[in-house]
Amino acid sequence: MLIQHPSLRLPITAADRVLLEIQRAIVAGEITAGSKISEPELAKQFDLSRAPLREALARLERCHLIERIPNAGARVVKLSTKGLLSLYQLRETLEGLACRLAAEHMADSEIAELRQLLDQHLSTQRVREGESYYQEAGDLDFHYRVILGSKNDYLINILCDELYYLVRMYRVQLGMNGPRVSRAFDEHKAILNAIANRDGELADLLMRRHIAASRRNIEKQLEQTGS
């Protein structure tokens, strides 16, 4: 029951396919962070010409997964504490806004569906206690729906298309599967209640706290890891 990604363009072209594949590989860390991207090599690897590949690279740059320098090539971004902090600063503000707008604009039916989703998460969570499933899919799915509920196209685009994959990259590569799962669930529930009560201000505040808590959790993980 995955929600439709807004940027999924219906006529799927070769560039789209290779984009999704590379995106996944970078997020998963299969293409090492900081490593150079060779256009001819990737083209051969995916068995297509450089034209659609360059189209894909342009979109990878758009979601901050690679950095390109004219005439010098592209490199996979390197994760850093500074980058993580900047990213989460933005998310706190933007998803807070999304929450406030969602409280204003979400239809009652959408709110009901969101509640249903949370119930579903609860049961799944009980079954797979301690696994990273919730963080990987469930959490992001909840955030997704709230963002879409804001009904602000620019906001949706920035959060779901441009920052989303980077957030996932930090989570995946830092191994986010800690004990924050159950607490995060409670926070989601509180946010949903605020939205359902049409209390945009509270929803904003709770979402900011939720993301700040998530950030601190990752920072702790980062300290332990070293880098």
Next chain:
Amino acid sequence: MLIQHPSLRLPITAADRVLLEIQRAIVAGEITAGSKISEPELAKQFDLSRAPLREALARLERCHLIERIPNAGARVVKLSTKGLLSLYQLRETLEGLACRLAAEHMADSEIAELRQLLDQHLSTQRVREGESYYQEAGDLDFHYRVILGSKNDYLINILCDELYYLVRMYRVQLGMNGPRVSRAFDEHKAILNAIANRDGELADLLMRRHIAASRRNIEKQLEQTGS
């Protein structure tokens, strides 16, 4: 004394040149809003092949000036009240955040330069009373510096690269040269003082108000014009 645009990549390629040209033409309204973009036609017009042109189109899509549908072509975005509202909702939040961060991170020397810039604006404004110069260049230059002062790369990228041209497009095509100039100047001054006092919270608030006022001003203009 224009400030360096962060996205100005040093080795300027053909794609860069045509991008800047089309960008300008769309913002200025020379390419009508809502009109279709023909790749072969534009390629002939700028006397280059379609490869760099498509690169330029990809970046135009990135800053929301055009919308592309696979296998069906690109269209210049249409301005709308809903879009304007969404855009300014975002700006209020994002530039507010930028202000708060700027109050924390700007060096004293940068603040001094910003004050100098405002003094310069004052004299220019007195000379060209009522003209749109201030709104066109000065105001944006002030906002630019504050955004850069936030030192948050993602935030800078979103505001300066992705939303900036769209904001200009609304301003230019709605003929923003009203009597808000002098009031805007005072607001800038108050924002700068808050930043200089390292009062991030106040700077945030003042910037939000400043942009909200600007939005109401444009909305009024939009009602008069009709659609």
Next chain:
DNA sequence: ACTGTCAACATTGTCGACAATTAGACTAAA
């Protein structure tokens, strides 16, 4: 008159090759 089908056209997506630029190795001089 209206609708559905089909064919010709135009436009976009993709390809392989060439030109322009850069990175890296190697040489030579301080």
Next chain:
DNA sequence: TTTAGTCTAATTGTCGACAATGTTGACAGT
């Protein structure tokens, strides 16, 4: 040994042509 310069090789930027897809108009059937 270090450093500056040069040259080669590899990579990126650009080009023109072909394939795939979408659009437009005419035409036939209802």
